[in-house]
Amino acid sequence: MDGYLGVIVIVAVVAVLAVGGLFLLFRPGRKAAPPVKPPETPVLPEEEAKRPAGAGEEAEGATTTLPPPEVKPAEPLIKEPEVETPPPSAGRMVRLRSRLARSQNALGRGLLELLSRDRLDDEVWDEIEESLISADVGVAPTQVMVEELRTRVKVLGSRSQDEVRGLLREQLLAQVNPDLDRTLRVQKHGERPAVVLVVGVNGTGKTTTTGKLARSLIGDGKKVVLGAADTFRAAAADQLQTWGERVGADTVRGPEGGDPASVAFDAVAKGIEEKVDTVIVDTAGRLHTKTGLMDELGKVKRVIEKKATVDEVLLVLDATTGQNGMRQAQVFAEVVNITGIALTKLDGTAKGGIVISVQRELGVPVKLVGLGEGPDDLAPFDPEVFVDAILGE
Structure with missing residues (x-):
């Protein structure tokens, strides 16, 4: 009997609690919970400037669409080589004269020293001839030069350093032949290159x-x-x-x-x-x-x-x-x-007389000379610059 009463009491308590909960939930005057407002999307400054007046008073819950982010093009894995602008050809040999002088000056100094001696006997003239031949001037041009120099020295009699240098310059220049046409024929013909x-x-x-x-x-x-x-x-x-x-x-x-x-x-x-x-x-x-x-x-x-x-x-x-x-x-x-010769490596151990001998043998002018390893060390050949470089200052 006591057990039965206990069950009845428990059931009654549960019923009372349930009724009380429903009363609280549906009691008169209770307001519904407000809806959850989604987060606002930020507005960029440049878009804010474009919005018309009053556009900020938008309906509740409205959203703003942002433009897609700017995608930068990917850089190429292999970059094209930069195109260089080379210097013009004019004046190149003058600029490179010091290189030529360093390699050829021994010949000029030796000849000037021999010609400046007080007494020019056959032995000295043989040395002059040997110097020219060893510089690759060639046998025939050397004989012509030596014969002409002997004649001029006899006419002059006494010789100053400047006179000797002038004689040698004149003879070397004559053998290099400044009158040869050294023009490179690179001009197009109408529509044809x-x-x-x-x-x-x-x-x-x-x-x-x-x-x-x-x-x-x-x-x-x-x-x-x-x-x-x-x-x-x-x-x-x-x-x-x-x-x-x-x-x-x-x-x-x-x-x-x-x-x-x-x-x-x-x-x-x-x-x-x-x-x-x-x-x-x-x-x-x-x-x-x-x-x-x-x-x-x-x-x-x-x-x-x-x-x-x-x-x-x-x-x-x-x-x-x-x-x-x-x-x-x-x-x-x-x-x-x-039609022309391009003489390379003239700045090295070359003997400058090759200019004279190759022109004489082939009957064509030296038009270009290579005076170094750099990309712009090819120069139009200038006979006077060449001879002055051999003789030095």
Whole structure:
């Protein structure tokens, strides 16, 4: 009985609590809970300035749409090389004269010392002759110079240092021959570009000279296309393309071992299409046999002439090879009609007399000289600057 009463009491307590809870929940005058307001989206200052007057009194709960964030374009992984602006060719040899003087001054000092002696007997004249021959002036030009100097010295009698220097300068200049036409034919003909064919043995700096010549012409305001027709050396085409990219010149190349004449033809065609001033074609420099060389260079020239004329055939010679370079020059002279010589490495251990002997042997002028390893160290040859550098101040 007691247990039954306990259950009844518990049930009654639970019922009372439940009724009380409902009364509190639904009692008269209770207000509903306010709705949860979403967070406001921030307004950017520039958008605030564009909002019309009263736009801030927006309906409750309104939102503002932001523009998508600005996405910056990703930087390229490989940057294009910066195009350089080379200096003009004018005055280059004057600026590089000190380099030439350092390498050639021994010859000038030796000759001046010999000619300044009180007594010029046969032994002294033999020394003068030996100095000139050892400087690669060549036997025939040396004999002409020595004979002329002996005659002039006899006429003068006594000689001051200035007179001796004047005599030697006069004779050296006469042998270098300042009257030769050293103009580079690089002017376009109407709609057709000038074409320069660069020939020479590998190792003389032929491809480098081609690239430096392109820089020089671009420095003078000309547009240039390069033709990598030395298809037997992939490194030569790569090197030439690098030279072109540095100054903004297009390089036409073909497959390794491909037809050089085809590359030369395509280079000239591109030059015509792009209306450039000059096309420079670098050719292979293999002295395998004279017949093979003649066939290859002859074909390149004939194919080019279907599109344009070949205005210059520049033979690149290494001045340090001396008389060996002369033999190479003669082989090329027999194969193609050389119009000018580019003499490289004249600032090194070269003997400056090579300028005199190569011009005399080939009958063509030295038009360009390389006076250093820098990209702008190729200069138009100036006979007077050259002779003055040999003799010093």
